[in-house]
Amino acid sequence: MKCDGTGVIHTIGHSTRTIEAFAALLLAHQIELLVDVRRWPMSKRNPQFNREALAASLKENRVDYLWRQDLGGFRKAAPDSPNSAWRVAAFRAYADFMMTAEFEKIAAEIEALARAQRIALMCAEAVHWQCHRQLLADAFLVRGWTVLHIRDDGCHQHHLTPFARPQGTRITYPGLL
Numbered sequence: 078m079k080c081d082g083t084g085v086i087h088t089i090g091h092s093t094r095t096i097e098a099f100a101a102l103l104l105a106h107q108i109e110l111l112v113d114v115r116r117w118p119m120s121k122r123n124p125q126f127n128r129e130a131l132a133a134s135l136k137e138n139r140v141d142y143l144w145r146q147d148l149g150g151f152r153k154a155a156p157d158s159p160n161s162a163w164r165v166a167a168f169r170a171y172a173d174f175m176m177t178a179e180f181e182k183i184a185a186e187i188e189a190l191a192r193a194q195r196i197a198l199m200c201a202e203a204v205h206w207q208c209h210r211q212l213l214a215d216a217f218l219v220r221g222w223t224v225l226h227i228r229d230d231g232c233h234q235h236h237l238t239p240f241a242r243p244q245g246t247r248i249t250y251p252g253l254l
Contacts (some may be wrong), residue, residue, distance in 0.1 A: 086191050086217050088210045088235075089227040092203035098124040099138060100138045106227050109194040110141040112187065114213065115201060116149025126201070141194070147183055148198075150209040161252035162240040172207045172250050175216055180248070197227060204228070211238065218242040 087106060091099055103111065111131075125134065132142040146165050152170040154160070160172035174180055183196035190196055202208035205226045214224040214235040224235035 085223045087197035089199050090202045091126045096134045101134050103140050107195050108197045110196045112198050113144045114148040116151045116197050118144055122238050160250040162250040171212050178214045215241055220246050
């Protein structure tokens with residue numbers, strides 16, 4: 078799959094890679110800005126991905142770094158959440174967050190960054206479907222962006238989560254009625 082072009086937002090998980098392998102992936106996909114969407118940008122097992130160490134390594138590779146704690150996970154689902162199709166409470170909670178005015182403001186800020194630079198949204202998990210990047214990818218997809226997931230075996234185009242129900246730029250993930 079071709080991993081470049083305008084109107085593209087990439088995602089990547091740092092996983093257990095070495096910093097060299099991680100930087101090589103970013104450079105191979107011409108990423109100019111890494112947007113860290115972890116709530117807590119640290120890792121005991123992979124200290125190369127602690128915020129300060131990561132920012133320094135990226136700077137050496139001419140990749141900018143931005144921590145967006147406000148896009149992190151670890152949220153609480155609303156008791157009356159309309160997103161009951163998500164069986165994992167953390168995903169249901171993130172879907173609830175994506176329905177807020179706060180998220181709309183943040184999404185617009187990320188879109189402005191993506192229009193100015195080639196960006197990748199980063200979290201820890203190797204694959205997007207085990208991470209809130211799945212929901213972020215849905216959010217940007219319905220806003221008209223092509224979302225590509227960077228993995229060791231290349232780029233993979235994001236497709237809307239099958240049980241997502243977009244209405245404009247808002248998405249719900251309702252359970253069975």
